[in-house]
Amino acid sequence: MIRFKYLLDGQEGAPGNFSLVIADTDVSFKSPRHRHNFDQIRVSLDGVTNYGPRENIEVGDVVYFPEGTHYGPQDQELARQSSLAMVIQFGGASGNGYMSLRQLQEGQERLQQKGRFEGGVFRREPDPANTRKNQDAYEAIWEFQNGRPIEYPKPRVSDPIHFHARNLAWTGIQGEPGTSVRDLGRFTDRNIHIYTLKVGAGARHVFVPGAQGRLLFVLEGAGQLGHECFARHSAAHLSAGEQAALTAEQETELLVLELPRFEESAS
Numbered sequence: 001m002i003r004f005k006y007l008l009d010g011q012e013g014a015p016g017n018f019s020l021v022i023a024d025t026d027v028s029f030k031s032p033r034h035r036h037n038f039d040q041i042r043v044s045l046d047g048v049t050n051y052g053p054r055e056n057i058e059v060g061d062v063v064y065f066p067e068g069t070h071y072g073p074q075d076q077e078l079a080r081q082s083s084l085a086m087v088i089q090f091g092g093a094s095g096n097g098y099m100s101l102r103q104l105q106e107g108q109e110r111l112q113q114k115g116r117f118e119g120g121v122f123r124r125e126p127d128p129a130n131t132r133k134n135q136d137a138y139e140a141i142w143e144f145q146n147g148r149p150i151e152y153p154k155p156r157v158s159d160p161i162h163f164h165a166r167n168l169a170w171t172g173i174q175g176e177p178g179t180s181v182r183d184l185g186r187f188t189d190r191n192i193h194i195y196t197l198k199v200g201a202g203a204r205h206v207f208v209p210g211a212q213g214r215l216l217f218v219l220e221g222a223g224q225l226g227h228e229c230f231a232r233h234s235a236a237h238l239s240a241g242e243q244a245a246l247t248a249e250q251e252t253e254l255l256v257l258e259l260p261r262f263e264e265s266a267s
Helices: 101-111 137-146
Strands: 001-010 018-024 039-047 048-053 055-058 062-064 083-090 115-118 121-123 135-138 160-165 179-187 192-199 204-207 213-226 228-229 235-238 244-258
Touching: 001 179, 001 235, 018 213, 039 048, 039 055, 039 135, 039 244, 048 083, 062 179, 062 192, 083 135, 083 213, 101 115, 101 121, 121 137, 135 179, 160 179, 192 213
Parallel strands: none
Antiparallel strands: 001 018, 018 083, 039 062, 039 083, 048 055, 062 160, 115 121, 121 135, 179 192, 192 244, 204 244, 213 228, 213 235, 213 244
16 A cells, blocks of 8 residues: 655656646555656655665665666565655657646546556456456556556666665755755756755745756745745746745755756756
């Protein structure tokens, strides 16, 4: 069993569509080995999140799952506990886009008339020829909603990229006393950028206008972003070209994702 709290959605049908959720995963959760035609980032907030044999996301870790890269099988019993995690899913560098949560839920409801979902697999009812086809649940919904076979991008990396982010040093930001970053990296020709930002109590950071949209997730802390107050586990979306100032009332740490740039490839 897994429960989701939906925080942010992007634009349905756009290549850069996204969702940001908090996932509460029960110790009984299992999912077969699979891959996606979109990108994904996971961060454990409480407990340990399993994503494969001997592959666990500890609190403080950040894992990037690029499109086309296999992972799993997931078995939360291997972690021996439930977990709370932040999950971002977004259209990857190939431009295949990301099926919205509305489309996903709609497809699941309609497909239940043709079979059942069990352990991350869609099991179709036998047809008149007494044959049966089992399929990855997401893949089955995607094909049903799009009316064509899914095409997976060729993987750019062999495995998910697992950062033990707490082991990276903080680097101060020039001109902004009390602020620092941990840069996890830039990926693909679409310039996907992942980093964590720390803003000390009473300090201020300005997100200057950029060519890419940004997703912000508050790992710890409280303060104000623009005219809005935030607290632990708040999330925000800044559109391309949007500027916002963040003032921390408590020491604040955020995960920042610069979404893929689709207007033109980054040089």
